[in-house]
Amino acid sequence: MAFSFTVTHNDTESRARTGLLKLPHAEVETPAFMPVGTLGVVKAVAPETIWEIGYRLILSNAYHLYLRPGHELIEDHGGLGRFMNWPGAILTDSGGFQVFSLAKLRKLNDKGVIFQSHIDGSTHLFTPELSLAVQEALGVDIIMCLDDVRAYPASKTDATDAVKRTFAWAARTVDSKKKVDPALFGIVQGSMYPDLRRLSAEGLTSLEFDGYAIGGLSVGEPHELMVEIIDATTPYLPEHKPRYLMGVGKPLDILESTIRGVDLFDCVLPTRNARNANLFTSSGRLNIRNSRYRDDHGPVDSDCGCVLCRNYSRAYLRHLFKENEILGLTLATVHNLSFYYQLMSDIRAAIRENRVNSLLKQYSSRTEEIND
Amino acid sequence: MAFSFTVTHNDTESRARTGLLKLPHAEVETPAFMPVGTLGVVKAVAPETIWEIGYRLILSNAYHLYLRPGHELIEDHGGLGRFMNWPGAILTDSGGFQVFSLAKLRKLNDKGVIFQSHIDGSTHLFTPELSLAVQEALGVDIIMCLDDVRAYPASKTDATDAVKRTFAWAARTVDSKKKVDPALFGIVQGSMYPDLRRLSAEGLTSLEFDGYAIGGLSVGEPHELMVEIIDATTPYLPEHKPRYLMGVGKPLDILESTIRGVDLFDCVLPTRNARNANLFTSSGRLNIRNSRYRDDHGPVDSDCGCVLCRNYSRAYLRHLFKENEILGLTLATVHNLSFYYQLMSDIRAAIRENRVNSLLKQYSSRTEEIND
Numbered sequence: 001m002a003f004s005f006t007v008t009h010n011d012t013e014s015r016a017r018t019g020l021l022k023l024p025h026a027e028v029e030t031p032a033f034m035p036v037g038t039l040g041v042v043k044a045v046a047p048e049t050i051w052e053i054g055y056r057l058i059l060s061n062a063y064h065l066y067l068r069p070g071h072e073l074i075e076d077h078g079g080l081g082r083f084m085n086w087p088g089a090i091l092t093d094s095g096g097f098q099v100f101s102l103a104k105l106r107k108l109n110d111k112g113v114i115f116q117s118h119i120d121g122s123t124h125l126f127t128p129e130l131s132l133a134v135q136e137a138l139g140v141d142i143i144m145c146l147d148d149v150r151a152y153p154a155s156k157t158d159a160t161d162a163v164k165r166t167f168a169w170a171a172r173t174v175d176s177k178k179k180v181d182p183a184l185f186g187i188v189q190g191s192m193y194p195d196l197r198r199l200s201a202e203g204l205t206s207l208e209f210d211g212y213a214i215g216g217l218s219v220g221e222p223h224e225l226m227v228e229i230i231d232a233t234t235p236y237l238p239e240h241k242p243r244y245l246m247g248v249g250k251p252l253d254i255l256e257s258t259i260r261g262v263d264l265f266d267c268v269l270p271t272r273n274a275r276n277a278n279l280f281t282s283s284g285r286l287n288i289r290n291s292r293y294r295d296d297h298g299p300v301d302s303d304c305g306c307v308l309c310r311n312y313s314r315a316y317l318r319h320l321f322k323e324n325e326i327l328g329l330t331l332a333t334v335h336n337l338s339f340y341y342q343l344m345s346d347i348r349a350a351i352r353e354n355r356v357n358s359l360l361k362q363y364s365s366r367t368e369e370i371n372d
Numbered sequence: 373m374a375f376s377f378t379v380t381h382n383d384t385e386s387r388a389r390t391g392l393l394k395l396p397h398a399e400v401e402t403p404a405f406m407p408v409g410t411l412g413v414v415k416a417v418a419p420e421t422i423w424e425i426g427y428r429l430i431l432s433n434a435y436h437l438y439l440r441p442g443h444e445l446i447e448d449h450g451g452l453g454r455f456m457n458w459p460g461a462i463l464t465d466s467g468g469f470q471v472f473s474l475a476k477l478r479k480l481n482d483k484g485v486i487f488q489s490h491i492d493g494s495t496h497l498f499t500p501e502l503s504l505a506v507q508e509a510l511g512v513d514i515i516m517c518l519d520d521v522r523a524y525p526a527s528k529t530d531a532t533d534a535v536k537r538t539f540a541w542a543a544r545t546v547d548s549k550k551k552v553d554p555a556l557f558g559i560v561q562g563s564m565y566p567d568l569r570r571l572s573a574e575g576l577t578s579l580e581f582d583g584y585a586i587g588g589l590s591v592g593e594p595h596e597l598m599v600e601i602i603d604a605t606t607p608y609l610p611e612h613k614p615r616y617l618m619g620v621g622k623p624l625d626i627l628e629s630t631i632r633g634v635d636l637f638d639c640v641l642p643t644r645n646a647r648n649a650n651l652f653t654s655s656g657r658l659n660i661r662n663s664r665y666r667d668d669h670g671p672v673d674s675d676c677g678c679v680l681c682r683n684y685s686r687a688y689l690r691h692l693f694k695e696n697e698i699l700g701l702t703l704a705t706v707h708n709l710s711f712y713y714q715l716m717s718d719i720r721a722a723i724r725e726n727r728v729n730s731l732l733k734q735y736s737s738r739t740e741e742i743n744d
Contacts, residue, residue, distance in 0.1 A: 039691075039695050039697060040688075040691065041692060041697050041699050043697065043698060043699075044698040044699065045699065046679075046699060046702070046703075068691070068694065068695065069666070069687070069690075069691045069694070073666070073667055073687065076667065076669075077669060077685060077687065077688070083685070083687075083688055083691075084688065085683040085684055085688075294441070294445070295445055295448065297448075297449060307418075311457040312457055313449060313455070315441070315445065315449065315455075316412075316449075316455055316456065316457075318441075319411075319412065319440070319441045319455075320413060322440065322441070323411050323413075323440065325411060325413050325415065326415060326416040326698055326701055326702065327413050327415075327416065327417065327418060329698055330418070330698070330702065331418075
């Protein structure tokens with residue numbers, strides 16, 4: 001059996017749990033964060049560096065790789081892991097969200113979604129079967145079902161349609177799956193309607209997926225509403241299967257979601273912020289372009305053991321950013337991904353010791369500093 | 373004695389020689405190529421990677437670091453090596469060439485050169501004494517004297533003035549030197565006039581520098597003329613001192629210059645070309661954006677052992693460049709610098725075995741492929 005998930009500890013004070021996810025290419029301790037490698041590369045960082053930080057599972061994207069360079073080309077190279085020289089495991093998003101957020105002229109029907117490429121305007125039909133085939137060709141560890149994603153806010157009629165179609169597509173994906181090894185996850189939709197979330201979760205659970213994702217959040221809704229919807233969803237997902245909150249998020253979002261029983265996360269925040277000179281530190285976020293760091297001999301974060309914080313001063317990193325030197329982007333990304341890796345380690349340790357609520361209090365008290 | 377240079381072998385068939393350059397921060401086998409780290413970073417590559425390739429001496433620039441972030445700031449950090457986390461040795465150019473090529477409104481007089489910064493238009497006076505002080509503050513291993521650089525072609529009157537002023541400035545630099553450890557190199561000028569080159573070389577030799585550079589070449593003149601001028605210069609430079617040909621160059625330029633007794637080189641070619649998708653290989657140069665590499669599973673150069681050629685296909689590197697992914701720039705730069713490192717190793721081995729002329733024939737026969 002290439003895929004398994006074991007809950008290794010249940011927090012006594014919350015729904016948080018630690019787990020061990022066994023995938024064809026790696027074992028992953030959960031709760032875990034996945035760095036985003038949309039185009040077959042985590043922006044600005046070599047895969048061996050991602051591995052050295054400690055990550056064993058990254059996220060990539062079926063929509064993007066289907067368009068360029070093409071999934072057949074990557075399959076021909078022995079799969080995405082070989083193509084990008086990543087020895088660990090990969091989860092690919094199905095393309096549902098990208099067609100919704102990037103493509104032009106999206107037309108949904110029961111068969112699938114017709115869209116124009118954001119690159120060259122060419123027209124494509126993405127079906128649940130094609131998204132599955134693309135992901136199987138990529139040879140990834142976790143495949144996501146194509147889902148019907150709607151804008152926020154969505155009317156209840158709209159959201160209901162999306163739940164129904166997402167369920168129908170999920171059932172077709174299960175029926176079409178050819179490869180045994182990769183795990184298949186269904187995606188819960190239902191916008192901000194708790195009853196629709198429950199409906200979606202219960203429907204998908206009947207299909208016996210290897211794991212369940214919560215989609216359609218972090219799309220512009222207030223933090224409290226997001227937390228409310230997670231609260232209304234995880235109780236209807238099976239205890240012994242991994243739960244993945246898509247596209248989330250800030251450290252506090254992650255912490256509040258783990259307390260509600262979420263196991264997996266991905267977000268562009270650490271990597272994108274890094275490229276914008278915005279660094280996460282144990283005492284708050286900082287923008288390294290700020291003139292206050294001009295002559296600052298100290299490391300970005302004295303609590304951090306990453307290659308940036310071990311070897312370079314704030315003044316040097318600021319110099320690199322001021323001069324638009326590429327190395328600045330690389331070092332900042334390595335740092336932010338190290339911060340997130342440490343965050344997840346801290347969360348796992350706290351869960352094991354049944355003190356995740358006090359960790360949450362600690363982070364909540366500095367919301368403005370590191371969560372804005 | 374922090375600085376020494378020993379000729380370890382003289383080629384029996386040419387003026388080529390191998391040598392060992394002992395510097396405060398590293399020992400360097402010559403002939404050697406110095407990667408260019410103008411702003412305190414070799415563009416797109418971490419210093420530890422430069423070290424892993426094998427380099428122990430890099431080039432940086434007094435003019436640029438004086439303007440930003442400022443030499444005092446770097447001195448305050450313990451010098452440029454500490455600031456940029458480079459454990460090896462550093463040679464800095466004096467700024468003479470950069471004031472000539474980059475600055476606005478350059479006004480030369482015997483005192484120094486008044487110029488406007490290419491960054492913010494602010495006015496500065498660079499004197500031989502200030503250039504020396506900047507380089508001493510940077511704490512580098514080899515300091516270059518400020519020289520008077522003229523455009524190509526230059527009239528004989530102009531070139532004569534430049535030779536005289538470069539000599540006067542060199543003498544003032546020797547007199548002003550405070551730090552004992554760093555080596556000080558004089559720069560031979562004289563444009564394309566063999567008699568002026570001899571005059572300049574003999575004048576500077578009387579000042580007993582630690583090494584001698586040949587400046588004012590690779591400024592647009594034909595290859596043959598450059599070689600002719602090197603031929604007219606090196607015989608007038610002392611045998612037991614290192615000779616540095618500034619800003620050169622293509623592999624064939626380097627080979628032809630070593631045969632004429634040059635020991636040190638620097639050039640932006642490998643790093644700049646890499647960022648433009650242009651890669652040096654043992655069978656010619658290639659542009660990795662070319663569609664012929666779209667599905668090419670092979671490495672960029674099967675004779676190369678660099679991290680790019682060991683781990684990634686041409687198709688993957690092309691994908692990175694097509695998507696403007698930063699990692700592509702980094703990997704291509706590492707490759708081209710590995711190619712240059714290997715080139716210099718091959719040259720040193722050929723000199724030791726008195727077969728550098730046959731190595732030259734080999735490279736000349738593929739001029740169009742890798743030297744264009």
